[in-house]
Amino acid sequence: MATDTTPSFHRNSPEPPHQPQWLTPTEREVWLGMARLLATLPAALDAQLTRDAGLTFYEYTVLAMLSEQPDRTLRMSTLAEVTNASQSRLSNVVKRLEVRGLVQRRADPADGRCTQAVLCEAGWNTVVSAAPQHVAAVRELVIDAMDLEQLRQISAIHQRILARLDPRATTYPVYPGN
Amino acid sequence: MATDTTPSFHRNSPEPPHQPQWLTPTEREVWLGMARLLATLPAALDAQLTRDAGLTFYEYTVLAMLSEQPDRTLRMSTLAEVTNASQSRLSNVVKRLEVRGLVQRRADPADGRCTQAVLCEAGWNTVVSAAPQHVAAVRELVIDAMDLEQLRQISAIHQRILARLDPRATTYPVYPGN
């Protein structure tokens, strides 16, 4: 705050009303921590994957999701959902992955409106060789920061927040086969 | 997984070694939840702020951080730190905010290398009017998803992860006056 006549953002007022406009110190700490995480964790993952595998985190996610399918194939719209992206973003990314020979697109025989993305052999090899280092990074940065109890706690919290972000979504986890 | 001769990414192997290469089901759930949060929460905040105030989440953060300073002033390098951004990104954003008349830049009298960013009156009014709705959104989406115990738990977890992301950082919270 700049003067004492004006409220301090993200802090609680001296006399907290029922639905306080600002955040209490604890709430503020949670929010600043989350905001910082939102900004720095994706950058760290991108850095690791770019350095070690020439992939962005999002590109890796696309390849990984395809690699988990029995036929290494997924419709573009489904792939967009499971990778938490817009159809437009996915379309652009897959176009580049196709140029690099990691993925191929083909028309869906069952529905002419749909396009299937298929992981190529080169794409498979790319994920297979990138995965160990990436998983190790995820462990080091995130997973190993928690004990089993905390893993359960944060999972429950995630689900509650995600439900608020998209109330129409079925209960998380979204991904088939989890 | 595509065949039974190959590992499934982000899942645990049948016989987990000491430092397992893949993630257990619980770990995988945590990670997928966090990845989903990383992708969707910033988008939701951008949408709210763009709609209600014509600001991105990052622009709002810049204005909010300045508004909390007694003189509504911060060095560019400090502002970059507290907003979790690169100097380059901040420089571009402040340039646009300056064009819009929300922020002004001036040379730091104490050190000719530094630039100070100062919140203009219009910028102050913008944050003041944007803040209530934004804080309400943060509450609805994030804070109110947790009880007090969970707020404390996630705060502790955040700090542990952030410490791994930037081991050189002093113990979080970073921001002066918290």
Add this chain to the structure above:
DNA sequence: TAAGATTGAACAGTCAATCTTT
């Protein structure tokens, strides 16, 4: 020589518009 800051070029993401198939 280093820190702070900015810039230009390359790149990625978003939004609205479009096209095709159902």
Add this chain to the structure above:
DNA sequence: AAAGATTGACTGTTCAATCTTA
């Protein structure tokens, strides 16, 4: 008319290079 997918235009971010002052 609606769903799936893509594209073009615009905007924002990143990276390396640059400039200034300490």
